[in-house]
Amino acid sequence: MHDEPEVAVLRLGHRPGRDDRMTTHVALTARALGADRAVLVGDTSQSTETVEAVTERFGGPFAVERVDEWRPLLREWDGRVVHLTMYGEPVQRVQGAVRAAHADGDPLLVVVGSQKVPFEVYDAADWNVAVTNQPHSEVAGLAVFLDRLFDGRELEREWTDAEKRVVPTETGKKVVDADERGEPSSE
Known part of the structure; x- marks a missing residue:
């Protein structure tokens, strides 16, 4: 994970007061399961502060940043884009291709939505990936995806x-x- 190309998680959409806990959990899951950073969109200062405090106490490296607009990041991303959605291809069917692209040096941007995700995200994604085609938590989907991406290696990670x-x-x-x-x- 440290010598591999970057894995960043982009949390789309945030409704203050309603999504604070979920956005925080998306970023904490990204941190705990091998991503290098989380990018949170909108008024996510509470979530950002919580994740920074956890990283300070329990180690890193991990970065969390807040942006007002996600489109520039998606447009300028120099790598592959994975969009986690229940409408995508089954993770077990695409995990090999995603792992291979990452192993070949492609940074990955993993997009996790909250409310309705604009079609341009589906269109920009190299893979629209479903962890089951049933409604469930985006935190659970991210956790399963990262575990599949890193093939369990993230569970033995050393924190500095x-x-x-x-x-x-x-x-x-x-x-x-x-x-x-x-x-x-x-x-």
Whole structure:
């Protein structure tokens, strides 16, 4: 993921007050499952601040940015575009082609909508991809897509510059501080 071409997630549409939590979860899912950055459209300052705070506490690299207009990014993107939609081709049918393009050096822009997505997004996409053709959460679709793209490698990712680290345990919760060498030390 670090030596691979960029994977950016573009969150289209944001209704303040209504979509704050969902937009935040799209960006956190992008971060946790291997994307390099999330681009949030509209008045998403609350989501942006939350994701920046999580990245500061739990490490990176990951960037989150806010833009007022998504069309310039889509128009100027120098790579391939994947639009996640329930109306697209099944992910299992296109994952090989998407993985191959990424492995060949093509950066990927993964577009995740909220409200009705304009047809120009469908038209601009190299792949319109469905994680099932049933209504469900865009967060779930993004998670499945990224896991398929990275073939599970994102689950073993190493995080740098973290203040905290979660230690997997069978039961309970364990969070440790990172010392000067970046190694965990118990609280």
